[in-house]
Amino acid sequence: MSRAGGTAAVERAAEETETGTEAGPPAARPLRVRNLTKRFGGLTAVDGASFDVEEGSLTGLIGPNGAGKSTTFDCITGVRRPDGGSVHLYGEEITGLPPYAVAERGLVRTFQIARELKEMTVIENVMLAPKDQRGERLWRSVLPGPRRAVIEQERELRERAWETLEFFEIDHLAEEYAGNLSGGQRKLLELARALLTDPHVLLLDEPLAGVNPVLEEKLLGRIHDLRAEGYTFLLVEHDMDVIMNNCERVIVMHQGRVIADDAPAAIMEDERVIDAYLGANV
Amino acid sequence: MGVSADRLSARLPGGDGALILAVFLALYAGFGLLGVLLGLDANGLASTLQRITFFAAVYALLALALNLQWGYAGLFNIGVAGFMAVGVYTMAMLTAPTDPGTGGLPGLGLPLPVGIVGGMLAAALVGALAALPALRLKADYLAIVTLALSEIIRIVYNSTSLRTFSIAGVDLGTGGSQGLALPTNPINALFYSDARSPASPPTALGEAAFGLFGAAGVQHTTVVDWTYTLVLVVFVWLFYRLLSRVGNSPFGRVLKAIREDELVARSLGKDTGRFKIKTFMLGCALMGLGGILWQGSQSYVSPNNFLPILTFYIFIALIIGGSGSNTGSVIGGALFVGLLFEGPTFVRRLVAQQIPLGDAPDTFVAAVEPLASLDVTPLLAYALGNLASLRFVLAGVVLVYFVQTRPKGLLGHRKEIAASVDLSERPNRPARADGGERR
Ligand SMILES: Nc1ncnc2c1ncn2[C@@H]1O[C@H](COP(=O)(O)OP(=O)(O)OP(=O)(O)O)[C@@H](O)[C@H]1O
Numbered sequence A: 001m002s003r004a005g006g007t008a009a010v011e012r013a014a015e016e017t018e019t020g021t022e023a024g025p026p027a028a029r030p031l032r033v034r035n036l037t038k039r040f041g042g043l044t045a046v047d048g049a050s051f052d053v054e055e056g057s058l059t060g061l062i063g064p065n066g067a068g069k070s071t072t073f074d075c076i077t078g079v080r081r082p083d084g085g086s087v088h089l090y091g092e093e094i095t096g097l098p099p100y101a102v103a104e105r106g107l108v109r110t111f112q113i114a115r116e117l118k119e120m121t122v123i124e125n126v127m128l129a130p131k132d133q134r135g136e137r138l139w140r141s142v143l144p145g146p147r148r149a150v151i152e153q154e155r156e157l158r159e160r161a162w163e164t165l166e167f168f169e170i171d172h173l174a175e176e177y178a179g180n181l182s183g184g185q186r187k188l189l190e191l192a193r194a195l196l197t198d199p200h201v202l203l204l205d206e207p208l209a210g211v212n213p214v215l216e217e218k219l220l221g222r223i224h225d226l227r228a229e230g231y232t233f234l235l236v237e238h239d240m241d242v243i244m245n246n247c248e249r250v251i252v253m254h255q256g257r258v259i260a261d262d263a264p265a266a267i268m269e270d271e272r273v274i275d276a277y278l279g280a281n282v
Numbered sequence B: 001m002g003v004s005a006d007r008l009s010a011r012l013p014g015g016d017g018a019l020i021l022a023v024f025l026a027l028y029a030g031f032g033l034l035g036v037l038l039g040l041d042a043n044g045l046a047s048t049l050q051r052i053t054f055f056a057a058v059y060a061l062l063a064l065a066l067n068l069q070w071g072y073a074g075l076f077n078i079g080v081a082g083f084m085a086v087g088v089y090t091m092a093m094l095t096a097p098t099d100p101g102t103g104g105l106p107g108l109g110l111p112l113p114v115g116i117v118g119g120m121l122a123a124a125l126v127g128a129l130a131a132l133p134a135l136r137l138k139a140d141y142l143a144i145v146t147l148a149l150s151e152i153i154r155i156v157y158n159s160t161s162l163r164t165f166s167i168a169g170v171d172l173g174t175g176g177s178q179g180l181a182l183p184t185n186p187i188n189a190l191f192y193s194d195a196r197s198p199a200s201p202p203t204a205l206g207e208a209a210f211g212l213f214g215a216a217g218v219q220h221t222t223v224v225d226w227t228y229t230l231v232l233v234v235f236v237w238l239f240y241r242l243l244s245r246v247g248n249s250p251f252g253r254v255l256k257a258i259r260e261d262e263l264v265a266r267s268l269g270k271d272t273g274r275f276k277i278k279t280f281m282l283g284c285a286l287m288g289l290g291g292i293l294w295q296g297s298q299s300y301v302s303p304n305n306f307l308p309i310l311t312f313y314i315f316i317a318l319i320i321g322g323s324g325s326n327t328g329s330v331i332g333g334a335l336f337v338g339l340l341f342e343g344p345t346f347v348r349r350l351v352a353q354q355i356p357l358g359d360a361p362d363t364f365v366a367a368v369e370p371l372a373s374l375d376v377t378p379l380l381a382y383a384l385g386n387l388a389s390l391r392f393v394l395a396g397v398v399l400v401y402f403v404q405t406r407p408k409g410l411l412g413h414r415k416e417i418a419a420s421v422d423l424s425e426r427p428n429r430p431a432r433a434d435g436g437e438r439r
């Protein structure tokens, strides 16, 4: 589907390898996190976390409950202001930027608890997402002449919106209010919505939680399709099998720190990881 | 009120337009009947209906402007009266003659259209001034800031030290508590050769209109007032169209998302603060224009026209109709004026005419005491004699009723789709059987 987004990410990477040196050495990295720290009162939820995400990869981010994964996402996307450290997106520092500015630069996230807009229909939800909509200018959506151009663009977007819903196989729900969707369908909607912003990098916070196995297969299939188109994914997931079977690299967090960052097979063997999970389970 | 008016509008052919028309016809029928019972003549009836329409229209204008802020974007503005005042005063000060006669106040002497646009811009700017710092804080702060600002504005216009003043050699004046003369109503120029004097000979149009309606017993001033009122009705339509366009557009979609879950909108790349500021400023500009159109029917304006109670009334109109719905705003304006604002006055006149009530007792105790001997007349007389307070109580009761039992207003909760095109229209695609090759 959405050719625009997929190829854009690839082109962007290509562009940056050509002009590479300009933005400094790690320019082509979609995401570079260094010493990220976030404290809630006395609790350090993220404690100097550092990691990279490679272009076009599907990277897993795992860790026991409360390890600081969601908080890391919040700090990267500007939902929370980190107390320390830095975040770079394609070499550009985005630390502490407001969420809309981060999203505008091509980094979009989904939420652990789906935040669908309940009183808007599914198609309305996804139509919200595309960037640079002409009609988001007040005067354009009001004045007769410019409004024609707005309507024209809305038609194009509507087409893309329907295609995206078809891609996620929720097009039969297009006119349903999002509040009436099942948990799994909400997750699909969130992902569809995030994709329509034409992102380069997607941070998915437990997109499979509450999704039934059939839908889970489908969703993973979609993620692989998109990755093949050049999107970069960072995926938080509790199901080890999913992580091991789908990610080429896994970052493990524990008590706010990154304790391992390796290929899935190596992670399985890692003493610290086993301890962290065992420790958390006792 | 048990039946949802929303279902009613679905059943009426013509939808919302028909619903609004039906409400107005019902009001006209009601007040027509009251007028006939009161024994009003043709002019009295025409002037009654004009008054109802006029106030219904101005409340509709202001409720629509408030709906944009509160209903669409959830911005809680309880300083509506202040923004109206800024609109009216700025317009008046821009258009007042530079060298007024004795007793007049100096202004900039600009043409009326410039004054009106200036008034709207000023209201929008004051709105931005209030909203810029407040929107950074929690939503409640905007409410506090706007309420305070509206009182500050009124007190400033009331202040003696600004009765006349000069900035950079230009003389200006607000008139203090005595108020300020307003420019001549341009509608007068349609009917009278000298717009400033109804005693002057009528124009050709005036001649024809006065002749036509005069034959039915309708006086000249009623004809002129009705014309002005019809202009207001056209403005209600314009406001309605404008706000429907705002709502049914990508801009309106973002507002809807902000009201539901602002973080979602922000996480999808929408700079929500800018959307809110723009919405707030547009709403304030429309409130300024609403104020100008309202007070434009008068020859002068004073700070007492902009007491906080006015904001309260506009909120009631909006809440009756249902915030979030433009149709609801218009209907709410009409019902508020008909049932709460003008209705009681007419009922009082009718009761006073039909039942000899005698002198109203001075105190509440004196009014209630005779109830012991089953004599309700003194209480009735007391109630009707204190109608202004009674109306206030009535408004409060209605407000409590709606907030308690129908928080979404008469029209119920409306979920209009925010888009400029029909989103259910699916792009054409060949059947799956053809190998799925698309384009
Ligand atoms: N708003 C907050 N205020 C205070 N503490 C918080 C807040 N949000 C998270 N925390 C704490 O920060 C720590 C990290 O939480 P976080 O949600 O990031 O973990 P997580 O790895 O996403 O866990 P899970 O797998 O359960 O989603 C936890 O101890 C949590 O209780």
Ligand SMILES: [Mg+2]
Pocket (backbone or CB within 6 Å): A069, A070, A071, A112, A205
């Ligand atoms: Mg989490």
